[in-house]
Amino acid sequence: MKFLIIGGGVAGTTAAEELRKRDASAEITILSEEHHPLYSRVLLPHYINGKIPRERVFLKRDGWYAEQNIDWQGGVLASHLDARNKFVGGSDGREYDYDKLLIATGGEVRSLPEDLRGISYLRMLDDADHLLQLLTEQGETARAGIYGGGFIACEYLNFFAHFQLPTILAYRGEHFWTRSLLPEAGELIAKHLIQNGVEVHPNSTLERLDGDKELQGFVTNTERHAATILGVGIGIEPDFSWLRESGIEVGRGVKANEFLETNASDVYTAGDIAEFFDPILGRQLQIGNWMNAMSQGRTVAKTMGGERTPFQLVSSYATNALGLEIIFVGDVERAAAEEIHVIGSVADGGITQVFERGGRIVGGVLIGRNTDRASITKAIQEKQPFSSLNLL
Numbered sequence: 001m002k003f004l005i006i007g008g009g010v011a012g013t014t015a016a017e018e019l020r021k022r023d024a025s026a027e028i029t030i031l032s033e034e035h036h037p038l039y040s041r042v043l044l045p046h047y048i049n050g051k052i053p054r055e056r057v058f059l060k061r062d063g064w065y066a067e068q069n070i071d072w073q074g075g076v077l078a079s080h081l082d083a084r085n086k087f088v089g090g091s092d093g094r095e096y097d098y099d100k101l102l103i104a105t106g107g108e109v110r111s112l113p114e115d116l117r118g119i120s121y122l123r124m125l126d127d128a129d130h131l132l133q134l135l136t137e138q139g140e141t142a143r144a145g146i147y148g149g150g151f152i153a154c155e156y157l158n159f160f161a162h163f164q165l166p167t168i169l170a171y172r173g174e175h176f177w178t179r180s181l182l183p184e185a186g187e188l189i190a191k192h193l194i195q196n197g198v199e200v201h202p203n204s205t206l207e208r209l210d211g212d213k214e215l216q217g218f219v220t221n222t223e224r225h226a227a228t229i230l231g232v233g234i235g236i237e238p239d240f241s242w243l244r245e246s247g248i249e250v251g252r253g254v255k256a257n258e259f260l261e262t263n264a265s266d267v268y269t270a271g272d273i274a275e276f277f278d279p280i281l282g283r284q285l286q287i288g289n290w291m292n293a294m295s296q297g298r299t300v301a302k303t304m305g306g307e308r309t310p311f312q313l314v315s316s317y318a319t320n321a322l323g324l325e326i327i328f329v330g331d332v333e334r335a336a337a338e339e340i341h342v343i344g345s346v347a348d349g350g351i352t353q354v355f356e357r358g359g360r361i362v363g364g365v366l367i368g369r370n371t372d373r374a375s376i377t378k379a380i381q382e383k384q385p386f387s388s389l390n391l392l
């Protein structure tokens, strides 16, 4: 059996590892755009903040792939898929044929139309190296800016605080995570950031960068801000270009059922790129967190190996912004909820939003209230109504 995996992140690599465990003689190939063996994106902030050395971000050694008899093609991009004749064209000019194919390509960082030295993104290890280089070069003379109001913005807030740089934060929405948070939860976060010395500018759309080769500032619809480093965290987006003629159905991600099977036979998907039917939450979802990607990699490998297994997990993503803990559990899309219950308040310094649909809890956002995590996760798994929760 020939297994071909596109993407060597945690979803693709976990799938390869699981396939190998289940079948010692299978041929397993990974095409990986990145040159590095598997590393943890979750640990990149710890590396940037100097809590761990660079080598600690790696989860696999170079030699691991050969030891596992996995053919790892680093630096090779899948450039087209012929799902009828079952092969993938690589950027190295080769054709990789398969019996079963896994699409685990994650997302590409959404970037600005302009580029200057001082612009920083945060997705890959190379991005982390680049940011550290900028911070080292500029030292105390750096002026920090952040554009975006989500997970990556939180990471930049923590970096710039760690390096003791005054920080200007601008984002397009009225508050952080407008697709999930109610205004009072957004206010709680903004208040916390302001109290910690961040200059916060909501409702700001970036119009242009200021500077010749080196960044000197950025201009929004409301004003110009001085900055020599601008951390950009405006989301990720899928790259479907290589799937264009494959007939694979895509939406926000690569569409799949609860078995992570796409509409094409013997083609599967897992991780950030997968838009799968979630049998616990009862709708098609795309989830961008480590726990989800790793578990999907493991589950899809079972199905690819012949033991058809539905994916069932309530995953969560925990982050913090200057010490304020923020946790997302399950389905936290405001538009898909029928009711959102709020516990706590800005004055209390903590707010939990509980999302309910069809008389049962489907998700939760916890800000400064991480002790609610276990009971909300359990309530989602057990399809309990909000009235069953006992949060103080």
Ligand SMILES: Cc1cc2nc3c(=O)[nH]c(=O)nc-3n(C[C@H](O)[C@H](O)[C@H](O)COP(=O)(O)OP(=O)(O)OC[C@H]3O[C@@H](n4cnc5c(N)ncnc54)[C@H](O)[C@@H]3O)c2cc1C
Pocket (backbone or CB within 6 Å): 006, 007, 008, 009, 010, 011, 012, 031, 032, 033, 034, 041, 042, 043, 044, 045, 076, 077, 078, 079, 104, 105, 106, 107, 122, 123, 124, 155, 239, 242, 270, 271, 272, 273, 287, 288, 289, 290, 291, 293, 316, 317, 318, 319
């Ligand atoms: C800085 C940072 C911090 C994070 N912190 C957390 C956290 O604290 N908790 C949490 O739960 N999640 C966190 N995440 C999110 C988490 O890391 C992702 O959800 C997870 O890595 C997704 O794994 P994946 O394998 O689906 O995709 P990816 O990790 O994106 O891997 C996909 C790989 O496929 C490659 N690829 C893409 N297209 C092609 C192609 N055509 N051919 C070949 N290869 C291709 C990509 O280059 C990439 O290497 C963080 C992410 C970042 C960036």
